[in-house]
Amino acid sequence: MQLITNAKILTDGHLKQQDILIDGQYIKQVGDKIIPAEGVEVIDADGAFLSAGxxxxxxxxxxxxxxxxxxxxxxxxxxxxxxxxxxxxxxxxxxxxxxxxxxxxxxxxxxxxxxxxxxxxxxxxxxxxxxxxxxxxxxxxxxxxxxxxxxxxxxxxxxxxxxxxxxxxxxxxxxxxxxxxxxxxxxxxxxxxxxxxxxxxxxxxxxxxxxxxxxxxxxxxxxxxxxxxxxxxxxxxxxxxxxxxxxxxxxxxxxxxxxxxxxxxxxxxxxxxxxxxxxxxxxxxxxxxxxxxxxxxxxxxxxxxxxxxxxxxxxxxxxxxxxxxxxxxxxxxxxxxxxxxxxxxxxxxxxxxxxxxxxFQLEAPTKIADGQIANMALFDIDHKSTIKVNDFESLGKNTPFIGWEIYGTTLATWVEGKIVYHLKP
Structure with missing residues (x-):
């Protein structure tokens, strides 16, 4: 199990700080303050924005x-x-x-x-x-x-x-x-x-x-x-x-x-x-x-x-x-x-x-909620960074946006409850 704490999710058009408990491929619980059981991996989102993937x-x-x-x-x-x-x-x-x-x-x-x-x-x-x-x-x-x-x-x-x-x-x-x-x-x-x-x-x-x-x-x-x-x-x-x-x-x-x-x-x-x-x-x-x-x-x-x-x-x-x-x-x-x-x-x-x-009638979650597949992405929308060519995972570096300053850097991405990307410190 994983527990994401202090994440902000969209609720009725507004950002609300919540904890999200992941059990296997699914979101088990979304709540205000979830107490982790022994052995649960805790990930502090530190106020970052958590969205459906x-x-x-x-x-x-x-x-x-x-x-x-x-x-x-x-x-x-x-x-x-x-x-x-x-x-x-x-x-x-x-x-x-x-x-x-x-x-x-x-x-x-x-x-x-x-x-x-x-x-x-x-x-x-x-x-x-x-x-x-x-x-x-x-x-x-x-x-x-x-x-x-x-x-x-x-x-x-x-x-x-x-x-x-x-x-x-x-x-x-x-x-x-x-x-x-x-x-x-x-x-x-x-x-x-x-x-x-x-x-x-x-x-x-x-x-x-x-x-x-x-x-x-x-x-x-x-x-x-x-x-x-x-x-x-x-x-x-x-x-x-x-x-x-x-x-x-x-x-x-x-x-x-x-x-x-x-x-x-x-x-x-x-x-x-x-x-x-x-x-x-x-x-x-x-x-x-x-x-x-x-x-x-x-x-x-x-x-x-x-x-x-x-x-x-x-x-x-x-x-x-x-x-x-x-x-x-x-x-x-x-x-x-x-x-x-x-x-x-x-x-x-x-x-x-x-x-x-x-x-396209896709089988994918549209929100962060109990029972949904844990396809999610965590974004830092509060701090500025710069698009750098050496940071790309793609083999292609062909973009005119190199050097642009941005907010919203991806901190982590989950597919079916598994972290498939994590920003290196």
Missing amino acids: LVDVHVHFREPGFEYKETIATGSRAAARGGFTTVLAMPNLNPVPDTAERIKKQIVLNKAHGVVNIEQYGAISSNLISEEISDIRTMSNEGAIAFSNDGKGVQTADTMLHAMVAAAQVNKPLVAHLEDNSLLHDGVMNSGKIAEKLGLPGITDLAESAQLARDLVLAKATGVHYHVAHISTKESVALVRIAKREGVKVTAEVSPHHLLLSDSDIHSDNALFKMNPPLRSQEDREAVLAGLIDGTIDMVATDHAPHGTEEKSVSFKEAPFGITGIETSFQLLYTHLVKSGMITLETLIQRMVNAPINA
Whole structure:
């Protein structure tokens, strides 16, 4: 047994100091002053914030196929360091999990090497690019949590329509990476004055919003749960808002970098700022932030995308898209959204725990309470620290947030009652 003393938990929107007794995989008791029995391990939280474990529905752990960027072991340790206890892993691997057999093997691999709960996406179509959809039913039967071609937009309406019908039949979400290839024109960052100033080819926001408009019409016709990955433009937020009013079963996620940065933060040809979708305009940033606050955007997802150091040390034109994020997500958003008064801590936890669990029908706890599975994270929200590259558990160091000061450092993370991360003194 473990007894966590002097922790602050969210109760009716307020922080309340409590003790939490853990027995095996479960929380046995939450109370004011719990007297430990002999032999119980006592952990003094010293007033830190204890939350149900965070959930990230969009990560890239790169194994198999790209282990020099990340492995399941390093990626899951990074998740634990960020306070996450459940993550959903994308299928852009080698081989791509686009068959029942490959899904089954990937799930076994995830369980063997992960220290947090890892759910696995299946690919919408073979090798992420085929116009013929995968066998979604058999992959669902083998445990695929949802379906996505993340990293590639589904280019034809017919392919997307058939995928939606199949996903609806097995009651699994279909998750869209929105990117119309005919509108990309080899762009590497957002179209606009900054791209022109830096002499870099731009990506129009229409590449995202035009495909989203198509998909929302199809989603309404099929009744599928359609989930928008890493939404980034004001037009996309407006389209989702309208679709929700019309009864479309649509959810959306936004990544921390699109909430905190815009293309105006890119001052040079620095590929640490290169991600897909790209950092958009300040107006777009304000729109996605407003969408997160009013609930149009349901949740935060990191799109944790590690790459090798050399890969990101070249020009925007040559570097791969993507940044890491799972170790800094809660901390950055707590610092810049909660401490600034833009949102409450309760809202942030709702967007990072409750919403993803509910949307993806996950078996994970949404609160600290008697009888709940002990998936939890302890955060120091009172003291400031600095994001340092040498502190990362991830193999990927590719983030523009190095050097930023933050509150909310993760002190410890539990998965099913077992401590899987503990901050070293």
